Amino acid sequence: MHPIMSAFPAVNNTAAPDPTPFFSQNLVNPPLPTNAAWQNFALNKGNQSEYIHPYLIQSSHGALTVCYPTRVVNTSLIFQVFLANIIISCAPSGSHKITHYDDLSVTLDLPGPLMVPLVRGSPYITCIVKGGQLKFSTIHAVLNVSSFNGYTKHKIQFNNGQTWLLYSSAPLKLNSDLSVSGEFLGVLRLALLSDKFDQVADEKEGILDRFSSCYPTSAHVDLTAPFRISYKWKTRGSGDLLMLSHSVHRQIMTVPGHDKVISEFGYRSMDGDLVGIVGDSWVLEETPIPITWYSIKGFQSDKEMQRVVSALEQDVADLNPITTKSSYFYGKEIARAARLALIAEETHSHSLIPRVREFLEQHITPWLDGTFKGNGFVYDNKWGGLISRNGANNSTADFGIGVYNDHHYHFGYFCYAIAVLAKLDRNWAWRFKPQVYSIVKDFMTVNPAEELLYPRLRMFDLWKLHSWASGLTEFPNGRNQESTSEALNAYYSAALLGLVYEDTDLIGIGSTLAALEMRSAKAWWHVPLNTTVYESEFVQENRVTGIVWANRRVSELWFAPAEWRECRTGIQLLPILPITELLFSDVGYVKELVEWTVPALSRKGVEESWKGFLYSLESLYDKDSALQKVKTLKGYDDGNSLTNLLWWIYTRGGSGRF
Structure with a gap:
């Protein structure tokens, strides 16, 4: 029960599901989000995917599945197909717990332990591995795995036309079949480099390399000033933060410096092109609108x-x-x-x-x-x-x-x-x-x-x-x-x-x-x-x-x-x-x-x-x-x-x- 009383009588809501299976102990008390973009992670078995732009993400049987979806279009619908492009786990089974959520992110703790701060609009999926045996898999055939920089960067090519980059904060011995030699402790960052539907700019790999060391863990949106929305991300690692903006962001974003917008870097999405923005804070300025009781133009006669x-x-x-x-x-x-x-x-x-x-x-x-x-x-x-x-x-x-x-x-x-x-x-x-x-x-x-x-x-x-x-x-x-x-x-x-x-x-x-x-x-x-x-x-x-x-x-x-x-x-x-x-x-x-x-x-x-x-x-x-x-x-x-x-x-x- 709450320390303060509602203005309306309390009721036992038998229509709604039980929230306790998926929220950590410190979060399970109400009020809880009921319409969040990640709500599937807290419903039923918690194993339906969610669209965390630009990726579809699934948490099931102790594993995190990442998908950069293909888009299907006809005259009556548009949808994105979920496929298990890359599956990451540290344990053979189990379910996740939601340990943090905020305006722009949700954090899943998977068995292993494997902590995943899913921050919307990040071109990377970040996994914080607290020690254990990593396992990677895919539904595709692996064509090639190349390692660079003392085994801290890997390029993975699949037979579906996709190429992924995997960065690690410590050396990771990733074999050609995606098996891992030895245990790993540190941070992983996974990002799609290209697929057969994208025309990839030559600079894209260099951009992903450059910003791979700084990762967001949470975020806050400030709404204290009317018609002004401020994003602020908390980050770890080193260097500048790279995030992706959608078209509505860009319509109202206060113009950042030319070095902050990377127009040649982006991804497609259900909501139009996503474009790279550098920086751990954004300011969005909406055009003020009148709030009136009566018609704006009035009667003519x-x-x-x-x-x-x-x-x-x-x-x-x-x-x-x-x-x-x-x-x-x-x-x-x-x-x-x-x-x-x-x-x-x-x-x-x-x-x-x-x-x-x-x-x-x-x-x-x-x-x-x-x-x-x-x-x-x-x-x-x-x-x-x-x-x-x-x-x-x-x-x-x-x-x-x-x-x-x-x-x-x-x-x-x-x-x-x-x-x-x-x-x-x-x-x-x-x-x-x-x-x-x-x-x-x-x-x-x-x-x-x-x-x-x-x-x-x-x-x-x-x-x-x-x-x-x-x-x-x-x-x-x-x-x-x-x-x-x-x-x-x-x-x-x-x-x-x-x-x-x-x-x-x-x-x-x-x-x-x-x-x-x-x-x-x-x-x-x-x-x-x-x-x-x-x-x-x-x-x-x-x-x-x-x-x-x-x-x-x-x-x-x-x-x-x-x-x-x-x-x-x-x-x-x-x-x-x-x-x-x-x-x-x-x-x-x-x-x-x-x-x-x-x-x-x-x-x-x-x-x-x-x-x-x-x-x-x-x-x-x-x-x-x-x-x-x-x-x-x-x-x-x-x-x-x-x-x-x-x-x-x-x-x-x-x-x-x-």
């Missing part, structure tokens, strides 16, 4: 505003009690109502606000004071976090909230509705501040040393710079996320809560993560025709991905096949908010996306709710056409409304009639 008010009056009159018990769908419905209150403020329809405020208070309070019938929020002492009462004993209830799926989606909608109600009723806001902060801290705690109930940034990946939605479920392709727009909603809504509570830290971290989530969505989920991240075969058939996995890109969704393009587009847009304008700021891409999606609307059975999202995007470049199509809609998403659609379209600028 009183006549257009009045058309929104007419719809608003009807939507407010139609507010009915919410019947669902699902934390996700319930959250969408209260957020939908909250949008009506803010649109009422923006259109000066103040007489409509009390009805919405009453609706929000009646529907949100029971979740916070424990009186909601049929579900509710509870605290899980096993991993450390908020879950739903229904999710505590059913791993599929509430979309797996009990196994830490989609927390930023569920709680993001609640945060939005709560922020609006708190804005309207300050007494209510302060009465329920402990519960409100518990909800937002579940997915957005920055300093666990000060907040002992929740792990640091549960959903957000500080190396990839976006969130993962899946939690304590083992997947062969690692973590995944479907809807970036719902992730954006969570961080935007947290920043709105910061405005209400005058909490500058909450505003700063919420807006920073929102900006990063948007940038990553544009890099890896949006697929404009001119992107170079993905191969042309995939790009030609996809304007947006379905699900982004750590080690895979697919066209289908969890709930829809690839050909349901309107769903793919809509899930990357909802909910429609003021910040949506920034997410879809590239109007050229938006036009490509809409034109790609429109043919899917001719399919029988297309739901009206998804059409509404497509028309809202069309309004960015053809307001009149979008308005006429919205006029024909017979239904809306449960988190959307006619009022919200018209508010969006009429605040785009330009002409339009309804």
Whole structure:
């Protein structure tokens, strides 16, 4: 149990697995990471691979397997194939323990003993051997093993076209069959030099030689300044540190000296080219974004505003009690109502606000004071976090909230509705501040040393710079996320809560993560025709991905096949908010996306709710056409409304009639 109490009652979470088998004794107490990029190492048997750029890594039967994956591409998916390129062990069997983790790394202790600090973006895999008989193996035929520098450097060539370099801090007698003569004590560093798919620069071996003596053991990311992200690695050995950057890093990295960027040194990855950067610290400067309650551009005329008010009056009159018990769908419905209150403020329809405020208070309070019938929020002492009462004993209830799926989606909608109600009723806001902060801290705690109930940034990946939605479920392709727009909603809504509570830290971290989530969505989920991240075969058939996995890109969704393009587009847009304008700021891409999606609307059975999202995007470049199509809609998403659609379209600028 924790020395401090949660604002919500504790529960025995039988849906989630036991964390104790894979965490060392000093780490096993909650809160523990539930959505980390290395989560497979702590689930089931711990033997599913994880993508630690640029390598796939597996820990199984006491051995570490390293793979530089080949890439398979077709029109509907991209994935990387795991093969046992090199297997390293010091013992015939056993399992690993996680002895350290941080923002950018995880350390596995394997039997032998063999300590492996897996630091994301390192071109080398580092193994600290504490004495014993090393064993190397591979599934490939070994063509040649060459030794250099007094047996401290080895070049290994396989029949699959790969050449690897192995460095050791002490002499290592590596034989032609990869057997080792004698015991070894020291540090090993393994790096791919080339394979048949890469055109290798002549300098690559020299670069790997030069930086082989300095290795990272851990890292920290500083987020204290808004829109500024600082990486700092702890290192051992001698010389400078060489790491790899992905494209989003390079977009916002403060320009290092010319001697720090090694553009001719890199690796391919699932996320585009990785490029070498020298130095044990980086600074990333994100472009500041506005966090506003209302539209950025505003209405163009009183006549257009009045058309929104007419719809608003009807939507407010139609507010009915919410019947669902699902934390996700319930959250969408209260957020939908909250949008009506803010649109009422923006259109000066103040007489409509009390009805919405009453609706929000009646529907949100029971979740916070424990009186909601049929579900509710509870605290899980096993991993450390908020879950739903229904999710505590059913791993599929509430979309797996009990196994830490989609927390930023569920709680993001609640945060939005709560922020609006708190804005309207300050007494209510302060009465329920402990519960409100518990909800937002579940997915957005920055300093666990000060907040002992929740792990640091549960959903957000500080190396990839976006969130993962899946939690304590083992997947062969690692973590995944479907809807970036719902992730954006969570961080935007947290920043709105910061405005209400005058909490500058909450505003700063919420807006920073929102900006990063948007940038990553544009890099890896949006697929404009001119992107170079993905191969042309995939790009030609996809304007947006379905699900982004750590080690895979697919066209289908969890709930829809690839050909349901309107769903793919809509899930990357909802909910429609003021910040949506920034997410879809590239109007050229938006036009490509809409034109790609429109043919899917001719399919029988297309739901009206998804059409509404497509028309809202069309309004960015053809307001009149979008308005006429919205006029024909017979239904809306449960988190959307006619009022919200018209508010969006009429605040785009330009002409339009309804």
